Amino acid sequence: MGMPAFPExxxxxxxxxxxxxxxxxxxxxxxxxxxxxxxxxxxxEALREAGRAIKDEVLGSLDTYLLQLEEQVTAAGGVVxxxxxxxxxxxxxxxxxxxxxxxxxxxxxSMATQEIELNEALADAGIAAVETDLAELxxxxxxxxxxxxxxxxxxxxxxxxxxxxxxxxAGTDDLTDDPVALAAAAxxxxxxxFLSARVAVxxxxxxxxxxxxxxxxxxxGNGRMCLTLPEVLISVVGIEKVxxxxxxxxxxxxxxxxxxxxxxxxxxxxxxxxxxxGDGPGEFHLVLLDNxxxxxxxxxxxxxxxxxxxxxxxxxxxxxxxxTGGHAYGSxxxxxxxxxxxxxxxxxxxxxxxxxxxxxLCGACYEVCPVKIDIPRALVHLRAExxxxxxxxxxxxxxxxxxTSPRRFALARRLTRLGTxxxxxxxxxxxxxxxxxxxxxxxxxxxxxxxxx
Amino acid sequence: MRVGLFLxxxxxxxxxxxxxxxxxxxxxxxHEVVFPLAQTCCGQAHLNTGYxxxxxxxxxxxxxxxxxxxxxxxxxxxxxxxxxxxxxxLVAPGVRxxxxxxxxxxxxxxxxxxDVGAVFPHRVTYHPTCHGLRALNLGDRPxxxxxxxxxxxxxxxxxxxxxxxxxxxxxxKNADTSVAMGTDKARHxxxxxxxxxxxxxxxxLMHIGGLLSRWRAATRVLHVAEILASGD
Numbered sequence: 001m002g003m004p005a006f007p008e009x010x011x012x013x014x015x016x017x018x019x020x021x022x023x024x025x026x027x028x029x030x031x032x033x034x035x036x037x038x039x040x041x042x043x044x045e046a047l048r049e050a051g052r053a054i055k056d057e058v059l060g061s062l063d064t065y066l067l068q069l070e071e072q073v074t075a076a077g078g079v080v081x082x083x084x085x086x087x088x089x090x091x092x093x094x095x096x097x098x099x100x101x102x103x104x105x106x107x108x109x110s111m112a113t114q115e116i117e118l119n120e121a122l123a124d125a126g127i128a129a130v131e132t133d134l135a136e137l138x139x140x141x142x143x144x145x146x147x148x149x150x151x152x153x154x155x156x157x158x159x160x161x162x163x164x165x166x167x168x169x170a171g172t173d174d175l176t177d178d179p180v181a182l183a184a185a186a187x188x189x190x191x192x193x194f195l196s197a198r199v200a201v202x203x204x205x206x207x208x209x210x211x212x213x214x215x216x217x218x219x220x221g222n223g224r225m226c227l228t229l230p231e232v233l234i235s236v237v238g239i240e241k242v243x244x245x246x247x248x249x250x251x252x253x254x255x256x257x258x259x260x261x262x263x264x265x266x267x268x269x270x271x272x273x274x275x276x277x278g279d280g281p282g283e284f285h286l287v288l289l290d291n292x293x294x295x296x297x298x299x300x301x302x303x304x305x306x307x308x309x310x311x312x313x314x315x316x317x318x319x320x321x322x323x324t325g326g327h328a329y330g331s332x333x334x335x336x337x338x339x340x341x342x343x344x345x346x347x348x349x350x351x352x353x354x355x356x357x358x359x360x361l362c363g364a365c366y367e368v369c370p371v372k373i374d375i376p377r378a379l380v381h382l383r384a385e386x387x388x389x390x391x392x393x394x395x396x397x398x399x400x401x402x403x404t405s406p407r408r409f410a411l412a413r414r415l416t417r418l419g420t421x422x423x424x425x426x427x428x429x430x431x432x433x434x435x436x437x438x439x440x441x442x443x444x445x446x447x448x449x450x451x452x453x
Numbered sequence: 454m455r456v457g458l459f460l461x462x463x464x465x466x467x468x469x470x471x472x473x474x475x476x477x478x479x480x481x482x483x484h485e486v487v488f489p490l491a492q493t494c495c496g497q498a499h500l501n502t503g504y505x506x507x508x509x510x511x512x513x514x515x516x517x518x519x520x521x522x523x524x525x526x527x528x529x530x531x532x533x534x535x536x537x538x539x540x541x542x543l544v545a546p547g548v549r550x551x552x553x554x555x556x557x558x559x560x561x562x563x564x565x566x567x568d569v570g571a572v573f574p575h576r577v578t579y580h581p582t583c584h585g586l587r588a589l590n591l592g593d594r595p596x597x598x599x600x601x602x603x604x605x606x607x608x609x610x611x612x613x614x615x616x617x618x619x620x621x622x623x624x625x626k627n628a629d630t631s632v633a634m635g636t637d638k639a640r641h642x643x644x645x646x647x648x649x650x651x652x653x654x655x656x657x658l659m660h661i662g663g664l665l666s667r668w669r670a671a672t673r674v675l676h677v678a679e680i681l682a683s684g685d
Contacts, residue, residue, distance in 0.1 A: 010630045361501060380500065403494040429625070435628075448469060
């Protein structure tokens with residue numbers, strides 16, 4: 001709210017050379033790692049196709065799978081809550097934390113809780129939320145916003161992180177910007193939190209309908225600490241995260257790490273069912289979140305966005321994201337996937353309406369998507385749905401009117417040739433000529449064609 | 454062979470050279486070129502900007518303008534992709550969408566030619582435009598044609614597969630981002646020391662070339678067809 005639309009926000013980001021350098025280095029590195037591990041798999045295309053098919057099967061019978069999931073989670077000793085929107089989900093979580101008598105929760109990195117702004121809702125209720133993912137911790141300590149789905153502090157470099165830690169963590173005066181030293185400082189800081197927290201909040205990468213199992217994949221092990229040490233575990237999970245069977249994880253757990261971190265397998269995969277006395281949290285709550293997902297589901301083309309497994313491969317290859325960074329998108333979901341997901345989840349507003357246009361439609365995102373979301377197709381589809389400025393609509397209609405008549409088009413050709421002789425163009429075309437020259441035409445093709453025939 | 458030329462509105466308005474070049478190459482190879490005078494625009498900018506209903510009459514007009522031709526050739530990968538991918542859903546039911554080929558695709562796949570007898574003694578680098586690369590999967594067709602040109606030395610473009618930032622109305626709606634992408638592309642072009650940057654879409658070349666020209670760079674931009682037409 002109060003955010004500028006994409007073109008203005010992008011302009012600010014483009015003016016920051018440090019940000020450009022950080023993004024270029026980081027996305028370049030992840031791109032290369034992904035390309036290497038994907039190339040190892042001769043059956044990558046078959047895996048992608050299987051991933052697409054699993055998600056489409058789920059989206060085609062979502063009601064059935066969700067009810068099955070609820071039944072299985074309940075049978076395994078968990079409690080299932082249904083949240084229509086962000087406000088309802090936040091209310092449920094706040095009440096659960098209060099009922100546990102806690103004023104602090106440790107958090108596993110989760111996009112769903114960011115989407116609903118759970119940390120802010122908890123703070124309003126006097127509950128402190130501690131992010132335990134290293135990058136999320138960096139963002140939280142810096143009172144900053146995440147700018148990437150997988151690497152939320154991608155816009156920061158090591159030197160910037162050292163300064164932040166020195167300012168926010170006790171006993172870090174001698175800290176260097178060596179990654180090992182930075183990680184050790186965060187480790188000491190977080191260990192105290194893990195041991196004292198009574199409630200943990202997580203999301204989930206997958207929820208298995210046939211047996212009620214939830215899956216979290218991560219790199220650091222901090223998520224594992226949150227999922228096992230506290231007494232109460234609350235997982236906020238988007239309704240599209242369900243997969244039919246455990247067997248489907250075979251496909252998903254191969255697609256996700258290779259596409260996201262560029263690893264063959266992520267270091268930690270936690271899978272749990274309900275609550276087991278004497279083994280991990282004694283109380284488990286699953287909050288199933290709609291928050292615009294059923295609206296997207298109703299859209300024949302837009303629903304493809306619900307296949308997303310939040311790997312962020314599309315961000316890393318996107319030439320627009322690489323230059324503007326994630327903040328310009330004004331959404332927790334940046335990059336190509338954010339440009340099609342945000343307008344659907346959030347509904348129309350000036351920022352959301354600008355996002356489907358935040359792409360040159362180059363198609364690099366579609367090429368890498370592990371569940372084959374045709375993002376350019378969805379972008380073009382959503383461009384037809386969003387609000388069009390009346391002046392633009394008039395110009396596009398005028399252009400169509402010209403192009404439907406060869407005589408009007410002939411006049412337009414003559415005017416265009418005159419226009420190119422000007423140093424700068426008027427109106428919206430000025431944006432072209434402030435930085436770029438126009439070609440200088442010689443004899444027109446049609447004059448030449450007529451002369452020689 | 455009788456071949457229809459779909460010049461595209463942009464080339465018709467601004468880039469006469471590429472139309473002449475396509476005609477020269479095809480005629481040199483012994484084919485007859487037909488230019489339907491009523492042709493205007495395929496509607497790509499309309500569809501991609503979110504004006505689907507305004508685009509439909511243009512797709513229908515295209516089918517009428519090129520009706521009856523067995524081969525239509527166009528020197529624009531993005532316009533060919535538009536006709537091939539989107540026109541079938543935009544024309545009236547039962548109407549045949551003309552069979553359109555991108556120029557280099559036509560030479561290599563339909564005519565089976567890679568050496569068109571051109572001479573061009575210059576250092577050239579090639580930018581694979583996004584629609585040519587990902588929508589039409591042109592692969593090494595354009596570079597195979599360029600490699601067969603006598604005197605031409607082809608140098609690799611760093612980070613070649615990244616978009617130049619043109620993107621149709623993206624270049625106006627997100628002008629700053631578009632120029633940032635174009636600037637990086639133009640820098641890579643200059644790093645090759647090539648005399649000429651070649652591509653199969655004049656829209657992208659207009660963007661990159663517009664920047665190079667503003668910088669007073671010595672590198673010029675040419676459509677692949679113009680290189681293939683040289684030497685006669």
